[in-house]
Amino acid sequence: MNNLTKSSLRYLIKHPWQFGLSILGIAMGVAIVVSIDIANYSSATAFNLSMNAVAGKATHQITGTSEGIPDSFYNFLKVEKGIRNIAPVIESYISIQDSEKTKTSTTSAKKVFKLLGVDIFAERPFRDYLSQTGVSIDGDLKNFLTKPHSVILSKESIDKLNKVIGDSLTIIINGKEKIIYISGIINEDGQNKSALENLFITDISSAQELTEKKDKIDYIDIIIDNDSKEQLIKSLLPEGFQLQKSGSRSEAAEQMLEAFNINLTSLSLLALIVGLFLIYNTMTFSVVQRKVLIGTFRSIGVTSNEISGLILREALIMGIIGTIVGFAAAYFISKVLLIFISQTINDLYYVVSVREIYISPAIIIKGVALGVFATILSAIKPAKEASEINPRIAMIRSDQESSVLKKVPRMTIAGILFILAGAALLLFPSKNIWLSYFGILPVIIGFALFTPLIIILVEKTFSPVYKKLFGITGKMASKSIIQNISRTYIAIAALSLAVAATVGVGTMISGFRSTVINWLETRLNADIFISAPNLISRRNDAVLPEELLLKIKSIDEVADINFYRELELMQEGKKYHIIASGLNKRSYAGFQFKEGNPDEAWKKFENGELFLSEPFAYRYDLNVGSILQLKTDNGMRDFKIAGIYYDYASDQGLVTMNYDFFRKHWNSEGLSGISVFAKDKNSLNLIKDKIETIKSDIIGQQLVVRTYKYLLDSSIEVFDRTFLIAKVLQILSVIVAFIGILSSLMSLQLERSRELGILRANGLLPSQLFKIVILQTFLMGFTASIIALPLGNILAAILVFIINKRSFGWTMQFEIIPSIMIEAIIFSIVAAILAGIYPGYKMSKTSPANALRGE
């Protein structure tokens, strides 16, 4: 190793806290980004594995109408047409109330599983775990085939439920309570182990009974190995039936999560950007600290490129170490994040049970690229500055702070240009979410470039105030920020970015929350809401019998009712969410229209035209008057759009139509929900009791009956849970920025030891030195907040009007919230002061003799 490199490495070792903090900053940034990636990937993989475990070797699936496929059609294909390698399937979700008795309490939680109904004699080509290849099935197969409602499940599931073969289980399926019997265990040691963990397998006829699908099945699995077979199948399909590839459901699920994943990833990148500021901070410091040394190197013949290479190598070392530490931390953080993310996915999108962490090579490559290469990128400017250090520096001792001050006008102009560039990117008409995030970066850099100007303005304002309040120590505190501006401005910029992110995300969430609450209060205009128990909080996947409607309507205390039916359509690889509404006219006011005159729109709606929610219309570029094709039970049909309304129930968007017209095109029976208007608000409990009585008349029927207030509160709870991750990421970004401030102040302490020694030699007390540091950090925190407030609100506006719009298509409220801004100022100041305590203590302990001793 040559002596230039040795000198560099020993410099790093000699300043362990400085570089340790930087490594910590990178590690945290990498950890957050990678852990989000791992959590997202693990959720998607768990879902795909469960899909694949179900799909097995099937290449295609035949899907039918909204009612499913008559099993007679399956028999037609298999027996009459002799088509081989086909199998009928019924798929449903079940929940089991799991009570755990401990010594002190009994806790209960709902566990969700997938029920797969299959024809065991047709299964062999499709699913290994039923064909005894590498798999064993314990138990009595005869029972499985002959005893109704028998299931086989994996060993992990049985252990989790604390059951044995022969036991019964009470389940909720499609809103109804049923009993099933465990007749066998699947022992599988392959990749499917985790996916099988949540799978219950039953015979197709038992599945038909449990799901009350009578003579229907959900779809037919098929293996197609040549084009002619595919053409033959297609030619035999009746109207409304489709042949689709097996992966389309997974693809549709991935699409649903795309915007959610991008936004989560971007928030995590924010932590990394703050971490990179830290690196830039540290490398700039280290260059400034070593100016004379670098000048000496240059004087004795080290070239500029060799100097910049030295700095970049130091950054590379920090990047590598930080990335390794970051990956280690990511593994643990992802386990925690996975709980939040899978909870949100279950709340909003689909049922998934995530047990394991999955890491792909792409995650590793991305983490390394971000940690190592981004670190080097952030060290390029300091390396360039180091290479430009004039060797004359070796011969003179004066400080070079004036060079930053001279650059302030240029930096300010550059800041304006960056902001304009960012604005151009953001305002460019596009639906691309990533373009929006690329537009934010120049805005952030632009504001960071304003930092020295703001520092100067704040100092000019506060210097006389500080002097008046605190005397000479006050003046010294404020002046020192300018005197050391080459160090302080980066630390202030990093803190301001973190605080701005807090303001931005906080303001956006607050605006969004207000929007959603206003919308809920307008839309939820009934008194009682009834549905079957659902597994996804914002979708009803179970149905209520239509007979329930008349019975509830006949309750004396009921003034009026609304009802609706939800239906998911798979169409051209996309999922469309249909809501068929039976609305009374008093509910019309609950719809706020973005496009379309309400009176005209409702008339058209009553005549079979559609309403689209704003996200749907945005996603598919549809307006009032456009035509939307939908796959009905009678084939593809055109529907005209009558209105576009604001709706925050689903980021995927909703297609709403009149219930009567829905039934003309789809044969789906049953209702997803009923809402009740009471004659008298005081009779709600009575109405609820009467509903309970009605429920008990329908065997096994489960109902969820909620008042307006309960539904409002639980909807907001889901909303808050969704944004919990964002808040966690914000906090982590602020921690990284805090590390930045701490690092800067520690460096300053080292830099100024001679100056401080002189001050002490001249009679300044340790307490006065400490006071100078605290006053200085107060001002640094305040300066950071001045930059953070406008930047934060701009970020909020970008999030509301551009990013959320492009991600989900929603219109949201935007307002500047004074409480958030006050909190930000306090937080910024407190963070800076806290970061100054230890360096202040160290500075106050500076020995005058040691500091004044020559080199």
Added chain:
Amino acid sequence: MLELNNVSKNYFEGNTKHSVLNNFELRIAKGEIVILLGKSGSGKSTLLNIISGIDIPDSGSILIDGTDITKLSEKDRTLIRRKKIGFIFQFFNLIPTLTVKENLQLPLELNNEDNQEERIKSILTEVGLSNRADTYPDKLSGGEQQRIAIARALIHSPDIILADEPTGNLDYETGLQIVDLLDRVVKQKGKTMIMVTHSKDVTGLADRIISLKDGKLIEIKMNITVE
């Protein structure tokens, strides 16, 4: 060996132009020791910077062994400085994170020179610090540091030694020791040196004493008392 022809260098403070070197001419032969005197701000350090290629003049040429360094790129000037120039600073400027031995090894490494161990050992003996090879600079006294700095400036056998107030940061006694060392390792070995100094004790080394006034060279006779 060293020629400065019509060299001019100006600095601007705001709109005011200061002429530091004004059609400056200087010839230094191989083995000459030249002392440069002048008031603060007269341009002495600027002259050293220009000779070493750290800075370039606004006009004129600087020839080192026939090569006009003003025509070279910054990188080429650095490479020439690496090979042909040895620098001694007022504040020693040793590399604090390298030991004495490593500080001496650095110029040899930069020039890809052989026999590094032997040469280090030899020069440490010459400067009287062979027992401090593994010591870090912060553990040395001022005088010891300057001796190592002189050793560093000489170890790669440069053509020209440039010394900027080599005794400026030392006490009188130590300064004398340094002068004595410079006499032994520079003058007696026939090396070329240009030294900026205020110390009259150093003038004894000089073959020539020159001064800068109004950007021009003034030859001063030998053995004049320096104020």
